Amino acid sequence: MGKVVLVTGVARQLGGRFVRRVQRDPDVDRVIAVDASPPEHHLGGASFVQADIRQPTIARVLAEHAVDTVVHMDVTATALGRDGRGSRGSVKETNVIGTMQLLGACQKSPTVQRLVVKSSTSVYGSAPKDPAVFTETTPPKSLPSGGFAKDAVEVEGYVRGFARRRPDVAVCVLRFANILGPAADSPLAEYFGLPVLPTVFGYDPRLQFVHEDDAVEVLRLAAHEPARGTLNSGTFNIAGDGQLLLSQCSRRLGRPTVPVLLPAVTWVGSALRTVGMTDFSPEQIRLLTHGRVVATRQMRETLGFRPKYTTAEAFADFVRSRGPGLLPPSALAGAVDRIAALPLAGGHPSAN
Known part of the structure; x- marks a missing residue:
């Protein structure tokens, strides 16, 4: 008998992709796809069960199908809408x-x-005195006070409690950096979709991304029995190699930025939410102010996963899927470089 895998959050694109991928594995016998809403995308040969995980009926689903592997993907920042x-x-x-x-x-x-x-690397928060790089054991300087980041912290707390009560169950928590790709539907993807990007004046945060293809593959790996020399249990940061500055992201998108003084950023975020343009939440404002970078050594050495895409490559694929911005990236980069060379900007006149 092969594995019986139950997956939550399958109405989202990433959940649907994982369901279609994992059912092709030879050691998987059945896949039970669960969500409160019927998905608009196909799920291959998986059995869809319309159930709300907030209700006790999820216990009956586990029992009826004799599930041995649970992949919980219904921890998200935004609703389907x-x-x-x-x-x-x-x-x-x-x-x-x-x-x-x-x-x-x-x-x-x-x-x-x-x-x-x-889970998400947002559990580390974003604060001015953060370390340059977070490891899985680094405590946050300031715990998230609300939003999705606080949800993720609470979820991980409950998962640790479960692991203590059921030590016979292998538990793997994957803390993903911002997931990007052609089908990305996160708040950060919505932000990058704006024609002009509001930024915090005086800050140029470091960002990390993971491609949605790599996200699906590492979830599949974690759901399997560990290979020799690896351990598919514990907590792991998941991110592509390298990092990008927000200014680099804007140039590669071909979208100009509008620096806003920090006290006014909250007002700008409220205005954007009011008109339904993007979920510019306080936690996202902190990310776009202070940034966040995590170490991925444990992902490679312990989990045995190497992403196919670097942070820059994941962002490039996202950019290709979104089409051109207001300005050609080359022209925007050239204009920024010329401005940076001006004497008032701290450059050298000879650079002109």
């Missing part, structure tokens, strides 16, 4: 209450042997 789950309160309920219900069901299940949880 078409099924009534659009408010921040309902998203938090799905993230936190849904995770509690799912873990309670897993704890009672005699068949569950492996649990994989999609």
Whole structure:
């Protein structure tokens, strides 16, 4: 008998992609795809079960299908927006209450042997005195006070409690950097889709990305029995090699930036949310102010995963999928370089 894998959050593009990918593995017998809303994309040969993980019915689903592997992908920053789950309160309920219900069901299940949880590097927060690079054991300087980042912190706390109560279950937590790609639907992807990018005056944060293809592949790897010399349990940072400055991102997109003084950034974010342009949340403002970079040594050496895409390559693929910006990237880069060379900008007149 092969594995029976249950996947939550399959109505989203990333969840659907993972379901289609994992069912092709030879040691997987069945895939049970779960979401409160029917997906608009196909799920291949997976069995779709319409169920809300916030409800106790998820325990019955685990029991009926004798699930041995659970991949929890329904921890997200934004709602789907078409099924009534659009408010921040309902998203938090799905993230936190849904995770509690799912873990309670897993704890009672005699068949569950492996649990994989999609988390986020946002658990480290973004603060002015952060270390240059976060490892998996680095405590945040300032715990997230709200939004998705706080949800992720709470979710990981409940997962650690589950791991203590069920030491026989292999638990793997994957902390993803911002996921980008042609189908990316995150708040940061929406931000990069703006015709003009508001930035925080005086700050140029460092950012990391992981390509959606790599995200699917590392989830698949974590859901399997570990290969020799690797360990598919524990907590791992997941990100592509390298980093990009926000200014580099804007030039590669061909989108100009509008620096805004820090006290006014919150007002700009509220205005953008009001007109429905993007979810410019306080946690995203902190990321776009202070940035965040994580170490991925454990991902490579312990988990045994090497991303196909670097941070720059993941961003380049995202840029190709979005089409040209207001300005050609080469022209925008040249204009920025010329401005930087002006004496008032600290450059050398001879550079002109």
